[in-house]
Amino acid sequence: MSNVPQELRYTKTHEWISLNDDGTVTVGITDHAQHLLGDLVFVELPDVGGTFSEGDDCAVVESVKAASDSYCPLDGEIVEHNEALSDTPELINQDPYGDGWIFKLRPDDAGAYDTLMDADAYSELIAEEG
């Protein structure tokens, strides 16, 4: 059974999002997603300063058997990416909600975070996908 922390928000495409004190959000992929992909071997990070719209593909996570786009959950600008993933992509397998974060984004709309899916809805979604 995948771990779906209650305090985070989610997308249908298996990203998690947490709200930081400074108004930025941190984004990664869920435990469920990393399980499906298997051992990660590479992460293509978005450029800092890049602006993306909700639903844009902005990062790629790659395992031996698959490469999967990671989508931007909200409109906004990339303020930081997780440099550690360049050398140790397995951090996503080991700690998807902690050291395995992928990027931080400053959303254009400060309230947008609240519109994202909560943990219960996401748990339901992955249960349906079986």
Add this chain to the structure above:
Amino acid sequence: MLIFEQSKSQRANPSQAPLQEAGIDSIPAQFRRRRRPLLPEVSEMQAVRHFTRLSQKNFSIDTHFYPLGSCTMKYNPRASNTLAMLPGFLQRHPHSPDNLSQGFMACMFDLQEILKDVTGMTAVSLAPMAGAQGEFAGIAMIRAYHDAREDTARTEILAPDAAHGTNPATATMCNYKVKEIPTDAQGDVDIDALKAAVGPQTAGIMLTNPSTLGVFERRIKDIAEIVHSAGGLLYYDGANLNAILGKVKPGDMGFDVIHMNLHKTFSTPHGGGGPGAGPVGVSPRLEPFLPVPLVVKNDDEYSWLKEKDRPQTIGRLSTFMGNAGVLLRAYVYARLLGREGMHRVADFATLNANYMLARLRKAGFEAAFPERLATHEFIITLKRQAKELGVNTMDFAKRLLDYGFHAPTTYFPLLVAECLLIEPTETEAKEDIDAFIEAMIKIQHEAESDPEKVKSAPHSLPVRRLDDVKAAKDMDLRWTVSE
């Protein structure tokens, strides 16, 4: 041991270099290399031994039954090789004038004619160098056709979800969006979903028939009607043409453009991953767009048609005229088979596949589409074995290697869980097919009694299972001198 590890500096192989002593003074120093490249320095015998030994670590059609689904690993007649490598053919420079090329051009012209008849299309270009390049040529022609009519709203190519990965990748190269059409439970295209998907944005559909699922797409006429009435064109992926050779022609099914994989249907060698050849055939409305060059015959004299003769062509796909040597091999094969032989390809490939399917089912293996006849290939699914015994398709595949069989295609098509796509081809004898079936039955018993043995297979090959994660992470892609 790598060839580099057998190298010793100063051990040159002078018998293979020109005797001529030439200086380099006429090339100024600024252009010149300062350090020699790291190439091995070995004797001729060391090289011959090294590569002979390497070859012995391969499975191949010549040494093993190789039922790799969708790849058509059948016997490659030696005559095709010997005759394509006659000195007159090997020494012909691609810019040789036509008066020094009539023999070669006659072969190319004849092959064009044969392929026209086999496919039921009105014109053929031999230019594409592989199946995927043939696909590119086909979709580029569809784009050129719509563009020539100023019908620029067509932005989408449809493809079944079971399609080869090359189909969507090709559509992207031609700047089309790809819309996947689902497959129904019987393995046919979901017609209602297709109807809902077509529209003024549809440029065309890419279909393989028989499909990658090892079944014949029965409603092909309806599909053609639906796509054509929406203004789209039909592209035939010829990966499985060998299954219908002499039985039904893509042209008669309503296709506008087709590519053929000569390394599959026409038995040219797979060479450890190529070269292939992917000629394209078209219906009259796409003829002006065919890739160049083409061979034509006027009054018993052959000549080339190039860009200036074909103003609407999608253009050139290779520096010269494609994989000429492969085309010569396919021509020899086609002539050896002749009209009757072509029919027999489909007959016996289909007989072998259905026989294998029947026997495997009898032994308790589950067919992916039990209601359907097999074409030249079929799918079994090992999802029960994976669930109940913890032994999956990969494990079966690796254990087959221990029994001296190359594994069938695994995990493709993606639609069928834990699948093996099995293509015996017409050149395998019943005895070899029976031996493969016996091996599958033995592995099933092993999976029940000693699953670890299967899960840790292979046990008898030059290496055991390799660490793919390490390969992708460490990226050791070349030997360097520090070793």
Add this chain to the structure above:
Amino acid sequence: MPFIPHTDDDVKTMLDAIGANSIEDLFAEIPAELRSEGLDSIPDGVNEMDISRLMRERADQDSRSLCFAGAGAYEHHIPAAVWELTTRGEFYTAYTPYQAEASQGTLQLLYEYQSMMASLTGMDVSNASLYDGASALAEAVLMAVRANRKSKSKRILTPRTVHPDYRRVANTIVHNQGIVLDELDFDRQQGVIDPASLPDDPGDVTALIIPQPNYFGALEDVDVLTDWAHAHGALVIAVVNPVSLAILTPPGEWGDSGADIVCGDGQPLGAPLSSGGPYFGFMCCRKAFVRQMPGRIIGRTTDLDGKSGYTLTLQAREQHIRRSKATSNICTNQGLLVTAATIYMSLLGAQGLERVALACHANTMKLLAALDETDGVTKLFDRPLFHEAVVQFDLPVADVMRALSVQGIIGGVSLADDYPELGNSILICATETKTDADIETYTASLKRIAMRLTANRCPVQPKM
């Protein structure tokens, strides 16, 4: 039945096992109205003896000529061992090494090939081959567009000194994606790009293509061009001849930081002329771009026992996994030709390849000098060259070439269609296979032809 082993008894037993009455029953799912039996224009089958006779006749018809044409296909000596080994069934009839444990021969050979090519080009990594030189350039252009994330223009500066057919193929393959190949003209005296003609402010350029040697055989100022491209945010795509790299600066060392992507045709490394194919395309790049590279890549890793082994790697870039987002649609490549090239390079070694390159250069210089001394023929460019050069005739080039071909001499490749501004010019090449006597044969024939053609153009007008 050719190549089909079944006896009548086999067929009967097999049909019984299936529960079918005839083979024909197995095609029952094909709608009857689609069935067509006719293959009317396909001749009856022939046996091996008869097809051998036909093919020998046709091959003899194109019997051996004395060839001074290059232009992307070069006649080199190929050691006998190369194709003896390459056509061994275990190489010839294997497929893409999907089952690594059963394909270590092909996989190790490809790893050795990648090592040799990376070293020859001075780059970090090589793929396991593409189709040919021209399509490799197209792939390099697509790759540059992906790799240069700062550039948005999809504009590729393409010198006219790049092989015209390479440029055509690249355009066929990339233009649908909105990529523009912007032409860059060359200097008429030198036959190379004049670095002084490059603009100070070229705008947003995704990549610059640099051929070395260029189509005319001439050597470009690769260091200056590379540094200019990098200074303007453009990547450098090098198009090179692999044999020339035995003596010329490898692209990885061009300018201050080297080329970014290197491609070309591998034909000179052991592939016969063979009417233009099969050859193979090669591609090498910086390690940072490896995930943007198309085609198969082999990696060395370890097995369960820690033993060294080889496998296809970084497959997530490829069409069978990434589908519509793959780096390319390429699947089958030119494995067998790479096998030949790897054996060829092993037999020659660095020293042998250097001798081949030097002999080609020396012979072409001799041919050029001999032609330049011939009346009515002039050397066109004043520039260091590798093993090709351009000469101009006083007479119509088509007439000269036709007359030479009647004598079994392919005098070169006419430039009239692609470079009309160069007048009656041809591109010539003399590889290590040409002797002084061959060169003498060429110039002697040319003199005779020139005399005859000039005589025919006698200014005396026929009376009306």
